[in-house]
Amino acid sequence: AMDRELLMxxxxxxxxxxxFKHVLGVEETAIALAEKYGASPEKASIAALTxxxxxxxxxxxxxxxxxxxxxxxxxxxxxxxxxxxxxxxDFVQRELGIxxxxxxxxxxxxxxxAAEMSLLAKIIYVADFIEPGRDFPGVNEAREIALVNxxxxxxxxxxxxxxxxxxxxxxxxxxTIETYNKWVAKHI
Ligand code: DGI
Ligand code: FE
Ligand code: FE
Ligand code: FE
Numbered sequence: 264a265m266d267r268e269l270l271m272x273x274x275x276x277x278x279x280x281x282x283f284k285h286v287l288g289v290e291e292t293a294i295a296l297a298e299k300y301g302a303s304p305e306k307a308s309i310a311a312l313t314x315x316x317x318x319x320x321x322x323x324x325x326x327x328x329x330x331x332x333x334x335x336x337x338x339x340x341x342x343x344x345x346x347x348x349x350x351x352x353d354f355v356q357r358e359l360g361i362x363x364x365x366x367x368x369x370x371x372x373x374x375x376x377a378a379e380m381s382l383l384a385k386i387i388y389v390a391d392f393i394e395p396g397r398d399f400p401g402v403n404e405a406r407e408i409a410l411v412n413x414x415x416x417x418x419x420x421x422x423x424x425x426x427x428x429x430x431x432x433x434x435x436x437x438x439t440i441e442t443y444n445k446w447v448a449k450h451i
Contacts, residue, residue, distance in 0.1 A: 265359070267308060273359060274312050278319050286315055288394030289387070296386045300413050303383070310369040310387050313359060317351030318343065325350050345436050348374040376421055376442035385413050392420045418446045 265273075275283050290311035297307035317325075325346040329338050332353055338346065352371040355361050369384040376388050393406045393416075401423055409416040421442050428435055 267312075270309065270312055270359070274316055277316055282315060282318065285394060285396050286312060288396045289314060289390045292394045293386050293390035296390055296409065296413070297383075299410075300382060300386065302386055306363065306366055306383055307386055307390075309361065309363070310366045310383060311390060313355045313361065313366070314370050314373045314387055314391060315347060315351070316359070316370075317354040318347040320347075320351075320354070322346075328353060341434075341436060344374065348372065372438075375436055375438040376417065376446070377438055378441045378445040380417070382413075385417050389413065389416045389420060392416075392424075414446065417442075422447045 274286060278286070290308055293307040293311040294304045296302070297304040322343065325343070326339060328334070328350055329336065329346070334350060334353075338349065349371050352367045355370055356367055361367065365381055365383050368381065369387040372380060372384045373387045373391055377384070380388065389405075389409050393402060393409055401419075405416060405419050405423070408419050421439075425435065425439060425443050425447075428439075
């Protein structure tokens with residue numbers, strides 16, 4: 264397997280300095296959460312370093328890969344926000360040779376979450392939201408919750424993101440709604 268230094272170089276080459284700084288913030292946060300909640304810090308590091316690997320690829324490249332690699336063609340109606348995680352995991356596997364299914368799944372789910380999430384997937388989802396470079400109303404509350412209960416942090420982030428998307432009149436990807444129903448909505 265590739266060492267961390269080489270992986271960092273390969274990731275850095277794919278993105279702006281600003282985004283790379285975000286990635287390093289997600290890594291630092293994900294390792295801390297892994298240590299706190301009993302996940303592998305090595306896997307947290309790899310998943311964090313690669314979670315936005317494909318974010319600066321063109322729409323045309325995503326569309327080509329969705330058709331070529333057998334993704335659900337309903338994805339073609341969406342955009343980079345949704346593609347860079349779900350389809351981005353495929354770029355990480357093919358171009359970086361990362362085959363760990365738990366890491367690939369955490370990358371795939373990092374934007375939308377899911378009803379079923381591994382500990383590592385929750386860590387990457389939350390670390391992406393609270394890394395030190397993030398600055399938005401509510402981020403400090405999210406950071407405090409993440410120190411206490413990871414599932415509560417998943418719920419807080421999901422509600423915050425969905426509320427923001429709805430306020431902006433954005434379309435909601437079905438998996439985002441599944442995440443809301445599982446982690447936020449009260450049982451009937
Ligand atoms: O890649 P990052 O900026 O670090 O963060 P991210 O991958 O969590 O989110 C990328 C964008 O995706 C962010 O602007 C919020 C947006 N997003 C998340 N869920 C949905 C969504 N956009 C739409 N339209 N629908 C969703 O369900
Ligand atoms: Fe992302
Ligand atoms: Fe996120
Ligand atoms: Fe990110």
